[in-house]
Amino acid sequence: MNRNETSTLLSLVIPVFNEAESIDLFVDEVQRVFENEPTVRLEFVFVNDGSTDTTLETLLSRQQNDKRIKIVDLSRNFGKEAALTAGLSAARGDIIVPIDVDLQDPPELIMEMIARWREGYEVVVGRRINRDSDSWAKRKSANSFYRIHNLIANPKLPENVGDFRLMDCRVVRALETLPESRRFMKGLFSWVGFRTAYVDYTRPERVAGTSKFNGWKLWNFALEGMTSFSTVPLRIWTYLGFIVSLASFFYAAVIAVRVLIYGIDLPGYASLIVAIFFLGGLQLIGIGVIGEYLGRAYIESKRRPVYLVRQVYEQGEADGH
Numbered sequence: 001m002n003r004n005e006t007s008t009l010l011s012l013v014i015p016v017f018n019e020a021e022s023i024d025l026f027v028d029e030v031q032r033v034f035e036n037e038p039t040v041r042l043e044f045v046f047v048n049d050g051s052t053d054t055t056l057e058t059l060l061s062r063q064q065n066d067k068r069i070k071i072v073d074l075s076r077n078f079g080k081e082a083a084l085t086a087g088l089s090a091a092r093g094d095i096i097v098p099i100d101v102d103l104q105d106p107p108e109l110i111m112e113m114i115a116r117w118r119e120g121y122e123v124v125v126g127r128r129i130n131r132d133s134d135s136w137a138k139r140k141s142a143n144s145f146y147r148i149h150n151l152i153a154n155p156k157l158p159e160n161v162g163d164f165r166l167m168d169c170r171v172v173r174a175l176e177t178l179p180e181s182r183r184f185m186k187g188l189f190s191w192v193g194f195r196t197a198y199v200d201y202t203r204p205e206r207v208a209g210t211s212k213f214n215g216w217k218l219w220n221f222a223l224e225g226m227t228s229f230s231t232v233p234l235r236i237w238t239y240l241g242f243i244v245s246l247a248s249f250f251y252a253a254v255i256a257v258r259v260l261i262y263g264i265d266l267p268g269y270a271s272l273i274v275a276i277f278f279l280g281g282l283q284l285i286g287i288g289v290i291g292e293y294l295g296r297a298y299i300e301s302k303r304r305p306v307y308l309v310r311q312v313y314e315q316g317e318a319d320g321h
């Protein structure tokens with residue numbers, strides 16, 4: 001292991017989706033942080049995730065006088081997970097750091113991560129010590145997500161951790177061997193394991209532009225995570241069905257006893273209709289859960305690629321078609 005070598009190549013993998021305003025701010029800031037770090041050489045791997053603004057033009061013009069910038073232009077918007085996957089496989093560094101372009105993942109932290117890597121850790125994860133820059137609703141929903149996910153899924157996800165982390169190139173090459181096309185990166189990151197350290201940081205506000213994740217997208221993201229790493233939601237229906245049938249059996253016994261004691265009474269329409277709706281709803285949810293998994297199995301079985309590249313721009317000249 002040559003971790004103390006004078007020159008470590010650091011690849012930053014930056015998925016960008018309509019981020020024209022943030023790119024220059026981001027590159028300038030990274031440059032400022034690494035100006036006085038002779039032991040670290042930089043490679044920027046920008047993945048243009050089907051932006052509809054001037055993101056690509058901004059990147060290309062920045063690349064004109066900065067040969068360290070590599071641009072992977074995807075054929076459309078594939079989502080952050082797919083964009084990260086594309087960026088990771090294009091990264092050539094000894095160490096690789098996925099990072100958001102909006103400076104919510106502070107580049108200063110990377111030197112701290114590198115220090116831990118040089119101690120022998122293969123993964124150094126950035127952990128948020130507070131979520132003040134998120135809305136109340138986002139904090140609450142994130143908490144519930146982690147609670148439920150970790151109750152049912154394997155391996156567990158560390159809380160308050162995003163994609164911002166340093167990985168040894170061996171870890172990234174290991175990630176590439178995972179064949180699934182639906183890629184819930186946080187889950188995959190924790191699945192591969194390796195020696196892991198944590199560094200804490202406070203997440204600042206976005207420097208420019210707006211968040212690309214709304215409530216619906218986050219909900220689907222959470223579903224993706226849980227169904228990718230747990231089959232508990234499928235199995236739960238067996239037990240629930242068992243409990244409900246058992247309960248109805250007891251209720252039947254109660255009715256029988258009541259009839260024996262008090263004779264037949266007609267009322268009971270309300271409880272009947274409630275029971276019908278309740279069981280009907282339960283069955284629909286059960287079918288929905290099965291559908292969710294079946295859908296995922298179906299998509300996975302097509303073996304479609306995770307993303308498609310339109311063109312890779314490297315060292316100022318086009319490479320690819």
Ligand code: UDP
Nearest residue numbers: 015016017049079080083100101211212213
């Ligand atoms: N992003 C992307 N594709 C998408 C959505 C987001 O590449 O479909 C990128 C985005 O440009 C940014 C990063 O993912 O660099 C994080 O997005 P954002 O800051 O909007 O997420 P938040 O910080 O609000 O969770």
Ligand code: MG
Nearest residue numbers: 100102104206
């Ligand atoms: Mg952000």
